[in-house]
Amino acid sequence: MKCPFCGDPNTQVTDTRENEDGDVVRRRRRCANCDKRFTTYERIDLKMPHIVKRNGNRTEFDHAKLAGSMKLALRKRPVTIESIDAAVDRIEARLLSLGEQEVPSEKIGELVMKELKELDKVAYIRFASVYRNFADVDEFSEVIREVQPRPRRPRNDPPAPADPENELFGD
Numbered sequence: 287m288k289c290p291f292c293g294d295p296n297t298q299v300t301d302t303r304e305n306e307d308g309d310v311v312r313r314r315r316r317c318a319n320c321d322k323r324f325t326t327y328e329r330i331d332l333k334m335p336h337i338v339k340r341n342g343n344r345t346e347f348d349h350a351k352l353a354g355s356m357k358l359a360l361r362k363r364p365v366t367i368e369s370i371d372a373a374v375d376r377i378e379a380r381l382l383s384l385g386e387q388e389v390p391s392e393k394i395g396e397l398v399m400k401e402l403k404e405l406d407k408v409a410y411i412r413f414a415s416v417y418r419n420f421a422d423v424d425e426f427s428e429v430i431r432e433v434q435p436r437p438r439r440p441r442n443d444p445p446a447p448a449d450p451e452n453e454l455f456g457d
């Protein structure tokens with residue numbers, strides 16, 4: 287840290303302490319050249335990354351908007367609003383923990399799919415159909431296969447629908 291009085295780069299830290307919450311570090315510094323003292327503060331700089339869309343446009347992460355999309359995917363499904371909000375919170379925390387300035391929208395799509403897969407298989411299919419646009423038949427079959435109930439699952443998941451395609455396209 288360069289001295290604000292004489293511009294000399296040789297300053298020494300004489301004292302370091304954290305505030306009570308431990309989120310700010312205060313450092314007393316002394317300039318080796320002019321002997322003047324000054325204080326610096328160090329804070330955590332946590333910012334949500336910008337979302338880079340497929341067309342290259344940048345947009346802010348919008349909690350309400352994402353929760354709205356997920357609610358749409360989960361409409362008429364037995365999932366509470368609270369669990370949807372908790373899922374969006376987890377996605378937000380995950381994005382924050384990346385520490386990046388920008389993340390591609392595909393990354394958010396992946397995180398949403400991961401959450402939906404846990405919340406509700408039918409909603410997962412619905413979202414995946416829009417998100418992936420089912421580039422080819424194999425991909426579609428793959429998603430359908432992924433939501434088939436697995437007999438050896440240890441957890442007591444709610445029963446999967448008999449035919450997820452009926453949910454998607456009607457009987």
Ligand SMILES: [Zn+2]
Pocket residue numbers: 289290291292293294317318319320321322
């Ligand atoms: Zn100085």
